[in-house]
Amino acid sequence: MQAPSKKPAVPLEGSENYAAEFVPPLLDPERETPALVSGPDGKAAMKRFNVYRNNVTVSLIEALAATFPATARITGEAFFRAMARFHVRETAPTSPLLFEYGRDFPDFIARYDHARSMPWLADVARIERAWLDAYHAADAPALTPETLASVPPDRLGDVVFEAHPATRLVRSDYPAVTIFAANRASDPVGRIQTSAPESALITRPDLEVAVRHLTPGADILLDRLLSGVPLAAAATEAASHCPTLDLATVIATALDAGAFAALHQGG
Amino acid sequence: MSTLAATPDRLASASQRFPTHEIDGLAGTSFKHQHLQAILADNASGGFFEVHAENYMGAGGPPHAALARIREDFPVSLHGVCMSIGGPQPLDKAHLGRFRDLVRRYEPALVSEHLAWSTHETTYYNDLLPLPYTEATVTRVAAHIDEVQQAIGRPLLLENPSTYVTFRESTMSETAFIRELVKRTGCGLLLDINNVFVSATNQNYSALDYLSDFPLDHVGEIHLAGHAKQQDDEGELLLIDSHDGPVSDAVWKLFDIVIGRSGPIPTLIEWDSAIPDWPVLKREAAAAQLILDRHSEAASREKSRASA
Numbered sequence: 344m345q346a347p348s349k350k351p352a353v354p355l356e357g358s359e360n361y362a363a364e365f366v367p368p369l370l371d372p373e374r375e376t377p378a379l380v381s382g383p384d385g386k387a388a389m390k391r392f393n394v395y396r397n398n399v400t401v402s403l404i405e406a407l408a409a410t411f412p413a414t415a416r417i418t419g420e421a422f423f424r425a426m427a428r429f430h431v432r433e434t435a436p437t438s439p440l441l442f443e444y445g446r447d448f449p450d451f452i453a454r455y456d457h458a459r460s461m462p463w464l465a466d467v468a469r470i471e472r473a474w475l476d477a478y479h480a481a482d483a484p485a486l487t488p489e490t491l492a493s494v495p496p497d498r499l500g501d502v503v504f505e506a507h508p509a510t511r512l513v514r515s516d517y518p519a520v521t522i523f524a525a526n527r528a529s530d531p532v533g534r535i536q537t538s539a540p541e542s543a544l545i546t547r548p549d550l551e552v553a554v555r556h557l558t559p560g561a562d563i564l565l566d567r568l569l570s571g572v573p574l575a576a577a578a579t580e581a582a583s584h585c586p587t588l589d590l591a592t593v594i595a596t597a598l599d600a601g602a603f604a605a606l607h608q609g610g
Numbered sequence: 611m612s613t614l615a616a617t618p619d620r621l622a623s624a625s626q627r628f629p630t631h632e633i634d635g636l637a638g639t640s641f642k643h644q645h646l647q648a649i650l651a652d653n654a655s656g657g658f659f660e661v662h663a664e665n666y667m668g669a670g671g672p673p674h675a676a677l678a679r680i681r682e683d684f685p686v687s688l689h690g691v692c693m694s695i696g697g698p699q700p701l702d703k704a705h706l707g708r709f710r711d712l713v714r715r716y717e718p719a720l721v722s723e724h725l726a727w728s729t730h731e732t733t734y735y736n737d738l739l740p741l742p743y744t745e746a747t748v749t750r751v752a753a754h755i756d757e758v759q760q761a762i763g764r765p766l767l768l769e770n771p772s773t774y775v776t777f778r779e780s781t782m783s784e785t786a787f788i789r790e791l792v793k794r795t796g797c798g799l800l801l802d803i804n805n806v807f808v809s810a811t812n813q814n815y816s817a818l819d820y821l822s823d824f825p826l827d828h829v830g831e832i833h834l835a836g837h838a839k840q841q842d843d844e845g846e847l848l849l850i851d852s853h854d855g856p857v858s859d860a861v862w863k864l865f866d867i868v869i870g871r872s873g874p875i876p877t878l879i880e881w882d883s884a885i886p887d888w889p890v891l892k893r894e895a896a897a898a899q900l901i902l903d904r905h906s907e908a909a910s911r912e913k914s915r916a917s918a
Binding site: 360378383390395402435440478483 | 671774
């Protein structure tokens, strides 16, 4: 379901609103060629109009294929293009920036009938969508371990981390990170040996996007820290879910990944 | 509350300035990130690169790093694809703001957009859609061009479209429409010769007649590209502006004729899909440069004869 359409400020009358007549058949193959266009000398324009139909649909399918290459590799090209075509027709982009397109695609995959046998596919797509967000995110230096080390030990519990602009967390009940990593590269994909839930930490401290696999508990801790919960409170909550969680290792991993931009000391 | 960050001065990169590079008389190519290393390793001088503005409207990351690197050494042409200047609804102010910011940030040698539209209400169709050529549309498109030029503080080069259909309500030819826009807005033009050839074939008119009627004095850039062949409803040839191959012989001939009339104009080889390795793209640009140089020499010989 799309947001209600915003009408232009000045209503357009009659043939002046050529755009309103031109667009309905672009994403709806059932609709006829608009009467306002023709070939030269009044010739029929069905195949001619189909060039625009094709440009719109195919270019948007290709935009999704470019954003979700691992997803496409898992499903195979024909499956992916059919699935993407349904999504394009249901949810066309609302921004001229194509790298913003496809935010609703993972949810679409989750309810796509033909993908039911791959319950982890939507999470792989979520990691890919987060990967592209990290790629285009604002540049910022990452918080260094030295900066954290400069905080007096008695103040550590109050520390609030500021997420780096590129940092994303995707939680999955499936081994989504392993499946993502195996299919994002061009090497042959072997048998996936794990079935354990995996969450992904996506970061881009400099120019390379990195995707790390987070163990259970680590994802809860980082999720809270990235939401601005102070360190002590976040650690307590994560430990209640996962008593064996090694706090220092998780923080070191996050710093190494460049997950934070800064820290604030309360008081 | 105190804050500790790694480097306090995050704004340093926003105020960087680039060297000025002349673009007059040069041939260039579309800039594709996969070519960056090959271009830098080439140690080439001369030539320019064109980028689609929208690809650099993200906040940061590799796209900006690559463009900043290329802009250091080469003139850059900023080519907008989805301003929807030819649409009936008001321009998207947020998008216009992003476009203006890119012009300020990268100080491009050329700035261009299309005589087309791509957004209706809130949906973005990702294609360059056509418009009828009437008194009402010329007035609105002129207002949109004015608005863009106000925002960026410099003239815009407007590109002629490739079209597959014609509007029954059109009352002007495309060239008359474009001349009127130039007159009303003072904008410059980006003459896409492949688009002329594609539209002329599809609409059954002469590309040479079109070019004779085109205001060449206002052309600040030329595009050359490859096209694909299909058939229309009657089985007649329908050309598709596909940007996925080398420039056709017919388009090279038209280019030669145009440059013979106008003198050298910055010329871009557009290649946006099925992108070849850098040397192939570079050879296409070299072929364009050869034609530009030949006419440049002819023009200077004429000049020296006249002054002798």
